[in-house]
Amino acid sequence: MKTITKSIITGGILALSLGFAAHAGEDATLTVNGEITLPVRAAAPAGSPLPELFSGWVFRSTETQAMQMDDFDNPGMIFVDQAWEAWSTPEGSAGKSCADCHGEPESFAGLRATMPKWNDEAGKLYTLEDYINESRVKHMGAEPWKWSGGQMTGMTALISLQSRGDVVNVKTDGPVADMYEKGKEIYYTRVGQLDMACSNCHEDNYGVMIRADHLSQGQINGFPAYRLKNAKLNSVHGRFKGCMKNIRATPFKEGSDEFRALELYVASRGNGLVIEGPSVRN
Amino acid sequence: MKPYKLALIPTALLAMTSFAFAADVGPSDVVFADGAVAASLTGVAGDAANGRKVFASRKLGNCLACHVNSDMPEQSFHGEVGPALDGAASRWEEAQLRGILVNSKNTFDGTIMPSFYRTENGVRPLKKFTGKSILTAQQVEDVLAYLTTLKE
Numbered sequence: 357m358k359t360i361t362k363s364i365i366t367g368g369i370l371a372l373s374l375g376f377a378a379h380a381g382e383d384a385t386l387t388v389n390g391e392i393t394l395p396v397r398a399a400a401p402a403g404s405p406l407p408e409l410f411s412g413w414v415f416r417s418t419e420t421q422a423m424q425m426d427d428f429d430n431p432g433m434i435f436v437d438q439a440w441e442a443w444s445t446p447e448g449s450a451g452k453s454c455a456d457c458h459g460e461p462e463s464f465a466g467l468r469a470t471m472p473k474w475n476d477e478a479g480k481l482y483t484l485e486d487y488i489n490e491s492r493v494k495h496m497g498a499e500p501w502k503w504s505g506g507q508m509t510g511m512t513a514l515i516s517l518q519s520r521g522d523v524v525n526v527k528t529d530g531p532v533a534d535m536y537e538k539g540k541e542i543y544y545t546r547v548g549q550l551d552m553a554c555s556n557c558h559e560d561n562y563g564v565m566i567r568a569d570h571l572s573q574g575q576i577n578g579f580p581a582y583r584l585k586n587a588k589l590n591s592v593h594g595r596f597k598g599c600m601k602n603i604r605a606t607p608f609k610e611g612s613d614e615f616r617a618l619e620l621y622v623a624s625r626g627n628g629l630v631i632e633g634p635s636v637r638n
Numbered sequence: 639m640k641p642y643k644l645a646l647i648p649t650a651l652l653a654m655t656s657f658a659f660a661a662d663v664g665p666s667d668v669v670f671a672d673g674a675v676a677a678s679l680t681g682v683a684g685d686a687a688n689g690r691k692v693f694a695s696r697k698l699g700n701c702l703a704c705h706v707n708s709d710m711p712e713q714s715f716h717g718e719v720g721p722a723l724d725g726a727a728s729r730w731e732e733a734q735l736r737g738i739l740v741n742s743k744n745t746f747d748g749t750i751m752p753s754f755y756r757t758e759n760g761v762r763p764l765k766k767f768t769g770k771s772i773l774t775a776q777q778v779e780d781v782l783a784y785l786t787t788l789k790e
Contacts, residue, residue: 545761546760547760547761547762547763548761548762548764549759549760549763549767549770549772550752551752551760552750552760553760557750560750561750565715565716565718565719566703566704566718566719567700567702567703567704567715567716568715571719601764603760604763604764605760605763606764
């Protein structure tokens with residue numbers, strides 16, 4: 357037993373001394389364009405297993421952090437510009453654009469901070485992607501976009517930007533209570549040949565280096581996220597998929613009930629943080 | 639017990655031939671005692687030099703993902719999820735180290751550490767990894783041979 361205790365202590369000390377120190381740190385401040393300050397820490401919501409919430413931005417290198425501090429340096433904004441054009445371009449059999457019914461994108465201010473949420477009419481949990489595609493099909497008579505395609509992630513980024521700085525406030529009770537429980541179960545289920553659950557890294561070991569990567573809490577308040585790794589905006593479900601593949605597990609499908617449930621659960625773990633999308637990550 | 643013992647005899651004979659791989663102890667046949675595995679999985683001495691490569695390789699052991707190892711200064715990134723492995727062989731018996739490599743969960747309940755020689759792992763494994771262990775029996779023996787060189 358003595359040897360076990362000793363090795364755990366050594367590991368613990370290493371994590372403490374190297375974890376946050378390797379990067380800009382938990383005290384760093386995220387100010388965008390020198391004028392919008394976005395809190396990157398928050399008190400954990402009631403019932404949270406985390407002592408405190410940290411945006412994924414905290415865990416990135418100083419260089420990556422800097423890219424998100426100026427909209428001209430944030431590569432995600434290129435796709436926001438493209439979505440801005442698509443916003444007012446008529447498409448589909450109805451010859452309508454988003455702008456014809458919704459006016460300016462600002463009309464969606466605050467929406468992203470509550471997603472995903474229950475849609476009474478559809479009788480199911482809706483993500484931002486669902487709202488966009490429903491509108492395209494029903495109101496525009498256009499083809500739905502691919503879940504993680506560039507047009508979709510650009511549009512979710514444009515809509516997320518309208519909620520930048522808004523406090524995440526995702527509902528977990530009422531009609532979505534079952535999905536919340538399902539998402540929680542998935543979060544704690546060990547998957548794949550490497551036999552790990554989301555919690556093993558993002559709850560038990562955030563702040564610690566896993567080889568060259570600094571483990572975050574896996575918060576999704578910054579999504580869609582521009583990743584330097586693949587030089588594009590990444591959807592929440594696309595990121596879940598990549599994570600599962602890393603663990604050598606068969607991912608659920610983008611837009612599946614499993615990923616919707618997981619998105620709800622993970623989003624709610626960030627209740628209290630603010631919307632940053634589109635963020636910049638590695 | 640009798641049929642078990644009988645089955646061991648042809649296995650032992652095979653191990654002495656050049657077809658050593660055919661005699662490997664299967665992942666579900668490994669015998670644990672208090673988390674430790676005393677017997678070699680292959681009957682072939684581990685190759686520490688190859689074990690060092692498996693330890694560092696992101697596609698194989700990727701042990702460095704979670705453990706600091708001062709013996710590998712040529713590798714830029716050492717993970718910190720688990721304890722540093724400097725001097726591991728001075729803290730653990732060889733059989734204990736083998737047991738941790740084969741199935742860490744028998745030594746550390748609920749650990750994040752993958753089990754490197756087990757075929758029943760998490761749910762929904764990718765097809766190409768289904769029913770397969772992360773490392774082969776000989777790779778485990780090689781890593782073990784390397785770990786036993788890490789003394790204080």
